Amino acid sequence: MLIKTAEFVISNSDVDKCPKDMLPEYAFIGRSNVGKSSLINMLTNHKNLAKTSGRPGKTQLINHFLINKNWFLVDLPGYGYAKVSKTAKRKFQKFITNYFEKRKQLVSAFVLVDIRHEPQKIDLEFMEYLGISEIPFSIIFTKADKLKPKAIERNVEYYCQELLKTWEELPPHFVSSSSKAIGRDEVLQFIGNTNLQ
Ligand code: GTP
Numbered sequence: 001m002l003i004k005t006a007e008f009v010i011s012n013s014d015v016d017k018c019p020k021d022m023l024p025e026y027a028f029i030g031r032s033n034v035g036k037s038s039l040i041n042m043l044t045n046h047k048n049l050a051k052t053s054g055r056p057g058k059t060q061l062i063n064h065f066l067i068n069k070n071w072f073l074v075d076l077p078g079y080g081y082a083k084v085s086k087t088a089k090r091k092f093q094k095f096i097t098n099y100f101e102k103r104k105q106l107v108s109a110f111v112l113v114d115i116r117h118e119p120q121k122i123d124l125e126f127m128e129y130l131g132i133s134e135i136p137f138s139i140i141f142t143k144a145d146k147l148k149p150k151a152i153e154r155n156v157e158y159y160c161q162e163l164l165k166t167w168e169e170l171p172p173h174f175v176s177s178s179s180k181a182i183g184r185d186e187v188l189q190f191i192g193n194t195n196l197q
Pocket residue numbers: 031032033034035036037038039051052053054055056057058059060076077078079142143144145146176177178179180
């Protein structure tokens with residue numbers, strides 16, 4: 001999959017105001033600061049298409065980016081940001097679940113997890129939610145530049161073993177680094193293979 005054009009289209013908190021055309025889309029979700037926005041920039045080869053920050057909680061809205069004029073990458077806010085109030089968390093959960101429940105155009109979600117960390121309850125629960133909702137998803141292990149190859153292998157293996165305690169089958173999974181462009185070809189190839197347009 002070659003990316004020729006990538007353009008920001010719209011940001012909003014209301015799923016009903018997301019683009020109405022039925023173009024296929026792929027959404028990036030995961031804990032705050034895991035690297036969702038950076039990954040979108042890496043995949044599209046743009047430095048600042050999606051806004052990134054060292055401080056968690058940067059992306060607050062649903063952001064649609066039109067790729068090659070015929071499909072979307074969607075940047076979502078992160079979950080698990082400790083500093084937000086309970087009310088803000090509930091509001092957030094509602095608009096994210098609304099997004100996943102209403103967007104019939106969603107071909108697949110990517111759940112991003114930091115490759116350095118042990119499986120976190122919040123991520124496993126989110127994957128379970130996607131499973132129950134019959135939303136296809138893949139896992140992307142981010143920030144691989146922070147570990148040596150052996151540690152990457154060990155952590156991915158450990159994560160997969162943990163998943164197999166509750167899942168019959170492993171979802172597709174990728175290792176990425178946005179700073180080193182690791183995983184770009186694999187993720188784009190996966191999108192190309194699942195995007196029937
Ligand atoms: P929210 O929008 O707050 O949910 O965060 P996000 O998941 O979009 O993370 P973002 O892309 O803004 O990146 C968070 C921080 O991690 C930034 O300081 C990035 O530079 C850094 N980062 C993201 N990806 C990588 C990576 O692959 N390697 C390294 N070393 N740092 C990364």
